[in-house]
Amino acid sequence: MTNATTRPASDYPPGGDAFRHRHLLGIAPLTPWEISYILDAAEQWVEMNRSGAAKHDDRLAGLTIINAFFENSTRTLLSFEIAGKRLGADVVNMHAAQSSVKKGETLIDTAMTLNAMRADAIVIRHASSGAVQLIADKVDCPVLNAGDGRHEHPTQALLDALTIRRRLGRVEGLTIAICGDVLHSRVARSNILALTLLGNEVRIVAPPTLTPPAMERMHVTSFTDMDEGLHDADVVMMLRLQNERMDGAYLPSPREYHTLYGLTPKRLEKAKPDAIVMHPGPMNRGVEIDSSIADDPVRSTITEQVEMGVAVRMACLDILTRRKRGVPGWN
Amino acid sequence: MELKPLHITGALLIDGDTPRPGSLLAVDGRIAAIDPRDLPEGTETVDARGQWLAPGIIDLGVFATDKPAFHFGGVTRAALMPDIGPLDGAGLVERAAKGGKPDLWVHPVAAATKGLEGKELAEIGLMKQAGARAIATGRSRIADSGVMRRVLTYAASLGLVTIIHAEDEGLTAGAVATDGEMATRLGLASAPAIAEAIAIARDLALVEETGAPVHFRQVTTARGLDLIRAAKAKGLPVLCGITPAHLLLSDTAIGDFRTFARLSPPLRSEDDRHACLAAIADGTIDILASGHDPRGPEDKRLPFAEALPGMAGAETLLALGLNLVRDGHVSPGRLFELLAATPACLLGVDAGSLAVGKEADLILIDEGTPWQVDAKKMAAWAGNTPFDGMPVQGRATAIWKGGLRVR
Numbered sequence: 001m002t003n004a005t006t007r008p009a010s011d012y013p014p015g016g017d018a019f020r021h022r023h024l025l026g027i028a029p030l031t032p033w034e035i036s037y038i039l040d041a042a043e044q045w046v047e048m049n050r051s052g053a054a055k056h057d058d059r060l061a062g063l064t065i066i067n068a069f070f071e072n073s074t075r076t077l078l079s080f081e082i083a084g085k086r087l088g089a090d091v092v093n094m095h096a097a098q099s100s101v102k103k104g105e106t107l108i109d110t111a112m113t114l115n116a117m118r119a120d121a122i123v124i125r126h127a128s129s130g131a132v133q134l135i136a137d138k139v140d141c142p143v144l145n146a147g148d149g150r151h152e153h154p155t156q157a158l159l160d161a162l163t164i165r166r167r168l169g170r171v172e173g174l175t176i177a178i179c180g181d182v183l184h185s186r187v188a189r190s191n192i193l194a195l196t197l198l199g200n201e202v203r204i205v206a207p208p209t210l211t212p213p214a215m216e217r218m219h220v221t222s223f224t225d226m227d228e229g230l231h232d233a234d235v236v237m238m239l240r241l242q243n244e245r246m247d248g249a250y251l252p253s254p255r256e257y258h259t260l261y262g263l264t265p266k267r268l269e270k271a272k273p274d275a276i277v278m279h280p281g282p283m284n285r286g287v288e289i290d291s292s293i294a295d296d297p298v299r300s301t302i303t304e305q306v307e308m309g310v311a312v313r314m315a316c317l318d319i320l321t322r323r324k325r326g327v328p329g330w331n
Numbered sequence: 332m333e334l335k336p337l338h339i340t341g342a343l344l345i346d347g348d349t350p351r352p353g354s355l356l357a358v359d360g361r362i363a364a365i366d367p368r369d370l371p372e373g374t375e376t377v378d379a380r381g382q383w384l385a386p387g388i389i390d391l392g393v394f395a396t397d398k399p400a401f402h403f404g405g406v407t408r409a410a411l412m413p414d415i416g417p418l419d420g421a422g423l424v425e426r427a428a429k430g431g432k433p434d435l436w437v438h439p440v441a442a443a444t445k446g447l448e449g450k451e452l453a454e455i456g457l458m459k460q461a462g463a464r465a466i467a468t469g470r471s472r473i474a475d476s477g478v479m480r481r482v483l484t485y486a487a488s489l490g491l492v493t494i495i496h497a498e499d500e501g502l503t504a505g506a507v508a509t510d511g512e513m514a515t516r517l518g519l520a521s522a523p524a525i526a527e528a529i530a531i532a533r534d535l536a537l538v539e540e541t542g543a544p545v546h547f548r549q550v551t552t553a554r555g556l557d558l559i560r561a562a563k564a565k566g567l568p569v570l571c572g573i574t575p576a577h578l579l580l581s582d583t584a585i586g587d588f589r590t591f592a593r594l595s596p597p598l599r600s601e602d603d604r605h606a607c608l609a610a611i612a613d614g615t616i617d618i619l620a621s622g623h624d625p626r627g628p629e630d631k632r633l634p635f636a637e638a639l640p641g642m643a644g645a646e647t648l649l650a651l652g653l654n655l656v657r658d659g660h661v662s663p664g665r666l667f668e669l670l671a672a673t674p675a676c677l678l679g680v681d682a683g684s685l686a687v688g689k690e691a692d693l694i695l696i697d698e699g700t701p702w703q704v705d706a707k708k709m710a711a712w713a714g715n716t717p718f719d720g721m722p723v724q725g726r727a728t729a730i731w732k733g734g735l736r737v738r
Contacts, residue, residue, distance in 0.1 A: 128634035130588030151518030
């Protein structure tokens with residue numbers, strides 16, 4: 001698929017000025033053109049990843065990337081691992097679930113240890129908001145945030161933007177409804193930042209118990225009625241609902257949630273006829289999303305999002321290591 | 332060692348609204364005369380060279396006996412909160428009271444309930460005999476209204492004020508920030524600011540019912556202050572305090588996950604901050620304290636939500652108080668009511684003002700000297716100040732405790 005919004009390289013400032021950041025800690029510090037730059041860079045990796053047997057590039061050969069995951073993850077970890085390996089890097093995974101690595105100073109100590117091992121990039125996921133930034137301040141190499149607490153998950157927002165852009169031809173001027181547990185969701189925060197920054201109308205649809213305070217300050221409109229929130233939307237982005245939220249503290253029960261906030265074919269009719277349905281996975285089928293929608297290849301972009309995830313992460317790893325690799329213009 | 336009479340001359344005395352030139356004589360550890368005509372034999376004279384002479388600061392509600400910080404900050408008396416220990420027995424209180432000797436008064440504040448658990452009354456009477464000057468609920472409130480009511484009446488019968496932390500535990504469970512844009516952007520669990528007003532409202536109802544005197548150690552929201560204002564208008568025996576943090580910082584200070592700005596109660600909105608400034612100007616707030624709570628890197632160099640709340644405040648208290656004077660919120664005299672006279676009254680100690688007969692706890696202040704707060708060079712045993720890097724003016728240059736030069 002060709003994309004009208006992909007810009008030629010000459011549209012961007014030369015060299016390192018196109019992406020001035022040492023780390024990718026969140027969407028918040030990025031400008032719209034920096035987001036577009038990453039998305040454009042990811043396009044070539046989408047093509048390469050689809051090109052059969054030759055899915056390999058050696059530009060990161062000799063570099064060591066550590067995936068330090070302090071919180072359980074399957075798909076994000078795998079996605080980062082594949083992204084690094086397709087670019088020729090040596091990728092090491094460190095599984096440090098919260099139980100084994102004790103909290104506290106140990107987190108900084110772990111960061112210092114990773115640093116001493118001369119990693120060339122570190123990818124971090126942690127259950128506590130701000131933990132990735134804390135580590136980034138202590139290490140000499142680029143740090144990529146693979147999700148910190150409820151704060152940010154920037155590569156997810158980037159892959160979602162890329163998916164939307166490829167499906168709908170643009171990722172600006174659209175009406176996008178983000179539905180579900182926004183309160184506890186880093187995916188929602190990063191997506192709100194990225195999608196508003198790119199010039200879309202972003203709505204959130206959530207029960208009041210799962211709506212963060214002061215949402216209007218993030219330039220989004222809040223809805224508690226899903227039918228209203230989906231009205232004429234171009235994109236319906238569902239969020240995963242953690243099971244532990246449904247035990248009565250935030251929500252009465254899964255079935256009540258499904259009745260009020262589950263995405264059913266009938267409810268999807270409120271959105272535009274060609275609206276796409278997204279989900280960051282893993283899904284609770286029958287709770288937040290009906291299987292008939294999740295499995296509909298025309299509406300659902302769920303597997304495409306996974307595919308774009310690898311390409312976007314390849315682009316991020318490539319861009320953030322350019323200074324280290326001495327790419328001309330990046331210093 | 333014999334204590335010589337002390338004559339401080341050439342000072343600007345803080346014994347009224349504005350500093351006035353004068354001198355002060357202390358004999359046997361007490362203030363003997365203001366502007367004395369005759370001096371006893373062997374009097375030692377100190378020339379203040381135009382500096383302010385003020386009562387030593389009485390820091391109401393600190394969490395550590397951190398002498399270097401108190402001496403730097405001009406604090407001569409520290410009312411120690413019961414949380415470390417906790418101070419829920421007479422022996423512990425007696426030991427804590429001796430913790431400042433010989434150059435700092437430590438006034439222990441006893442735990443209101445055993446283990447500060449909010450369930451059973453602690454031995455408040457025995458702790459009073461051991462030197463407790465007030466009782467407190469600690470870092471949190473007593474959730475059970477029945478227990479709180481019994482604590483209030485019991486302490487009142489012993490002539491002790493109950494110092495309260497006012498936050499509703501249901502609303503603040505798990506929260507590390509105040510609801511608002513900042514908490515939402517950072518992805519931090521937050522609680523609505525009304526958690527404070529709800530807690531204050533309950534306790535004010537109990538005060539109205541029992542007549543027991545209380546002090547809300549920190550009131551930091553517009554709605555909380557409105558309740559205090561109304562209670563005072565009714566004549567209820569209510570005092571409230573604040574620290575400079577809630578007067579000078581709002582929740583934007585937690586941006587970048589700065590754990591030094593993680594406080595309890597958490598920093599509030601800019602609107603609430605302005606309400607606090609108005610309340611200190613109109614007299615609703617009675618006491619300004621440091622909330623001194625030094626925390627090392629093991630407690631602070633952590634992800635925001637895992638870090639412990641608290642700030643090292645003793646050495647910046649005076650300078651930040653002088654900020655309030657320069658900004659026109661309070662007069663110099665009023666500042667020392669907030670810092671010394673009212674805390675002395677609450678604790679029932681014979682100090683806190685430049686009046687004949689009071690203990691000669693004195694400080695000289697060079698109110699113009701500029702300096703910069705530097706978390707790495709603090710006198711306190713930990714430098715967890717949310718004011719790191721802030722340029723300030725004014726510091727204590729000399730301290731006397733009971734007429735004896737400490738610094």
